[in-house]
Amino acid sequence: TEGRLVSARAARLGASHILIVVDDVTEQERLEQMRHDFVANTSHELKTPVGAVSLLAEAIDSAADDPPQVRAFAARLQAEADRLTRLTSRIMDLSRLQSADEVPQAREVSVDEVVVASVEAHALQADSGGVTVVRGGDRGAVVSGDSTMLIEAVGNLIANAIAYSPRGARVGVGVRIDGPVVEIAVTDQGIGIAESDQQRIFERFYRADVARSRRTGGTGLGLAIVKHAVQRHGGEVRVWSRLGRGSTFTIRLPRYEPPVKHGSKRRKSAD
Numbered sequence: 481t482e483g484r485l486v487s488a489r490a491a492r493l494g495a496s497h498i499l500i501v502v503d504d505v506t507e508q509e510r511l512e513q514m515r516h517d518f519v520a521n522t523s524h525e526l527k528t529p530v531g532a533v534s535l536l537a538e539a540i541d542s543a544a545d546d547p548p549q550v551r552a553f554a555a556r557l558q559a560e561a562d563r564l565t566r567l568t569s570r571i572m573d574l575s576r577l578q579s580a581d582e583v584p585q586a587r588e589v590s591v592d593e594v595v596v597a598s599v600e601a602h603a604l605q606a607d608s609g610g611v612t613v614v615r616g617g618d619r620g621a622v623v624s625g626d627s628t629m630l631i632e633a634v635g636n637l638i639a640n641a642i643a644y645s646p647r648g649a650r651v652g653v654g655v656r657i658d659g660p661v662v663e664i665a666v667t668d669q670g671i672g673i674a675e676s677d678q679q680r681i682f683e684r685f686y687r688a689d690v691a692r693s694r695r696t697g698g699t700g701l702g703l704a705i706v707k708h709a710v711q712r713h714g715g716e717v718r719v720w721s722r723l724g725r726g727s728t729f730t731i732r733l734p735r736y737e738p739p740v741k742h743g744s745k746r747r748k749s750a751d
């Protein structure tokens with residue numbers, strides 16, 4: 481590759497140049513590997529629903545003289561098609577977030593509005609899961625970024641909290657202003673996550689409980705999207721969880737700092 485040619489040439493220039501260029505090649509290879517893995521994972525994940533669609537189409541064909549059967553297969557076909565739609569749209573979201581050209585907008589975003597919008601977006605899901613979502617904590621927090629991206633991130637945490645909770649459970653969405661940081665915490669009283677899985681759940685397509693994730697319509701991409709969206713905002717996401725007790729996912733974002741106004745009496749910082 482071009483990178484290798486450059487590094488071979490640099491090797492002749494002297495030892496000091498080699499490190500830098502070799503590093504560059506490694507970074508290029510790492511990105512290439514990431515792209516390769518993403519395509520491989522994605523194709524693998526698409527195979528199951530695509531296979532199901534094809535089998536169901538055959539089944540409908542061979543059940544042609546049994547209308548109730550045809551209707552039952554058609555409903556399952558529709559469910560698989562919906563799953564594929566959800567999966568492809570999430571793959572696109574994640575691929576957008578992973579690409580270096582997609583920079584979040586730098587607008588002032590009200591955290592209250594982000595929380596309200598994310599809770600509202602999952603009101604139906606909460607209703608049908610018999611889960612109550614409660615909001616609380618500090619008001620008036622502002623961060624800098626892209627509200628659509630943040631609503632999706634917080635919404636994904638809420639969707640999981642509902643999906644992995646029993647009927648009658650509560651989900652809490654709380655905001656805390658902690659100095660220069662705004663913390664948005666989503667807490668549930670659901671099934672919890674084993675310690676050995678906690679490290680891995682943010683990887684794309686990783687599921688602690690594959691059967692349950694499929695049943696609840698999961699794609700295994702929700703937390704990977706959260707992680708990338710939050711990192712794009714200079715923040716981080718953490719998890720605390722105990723199996724059988726519940727989980728808390730926390731998004732920490734830098735608080736928005738208003739630009740210094742000309743002529744205003746702003747105290748100088750120590751440096």
Ligand code: ADP
Pocket residue numbers: 640641644668670671672673681682685686687688689693694697698699700701702703704727
């Ligand atoms: P999925 O679409 O499968 O929910 P995610 O990336 O959102 O994918 O989550 C990855 C895995 O982490 C899930 O399959 C599930 O095993 C686990 N998980 C995520 N959130 C929770 C939660 N609130 N409670 C229990 N397990 C969770």
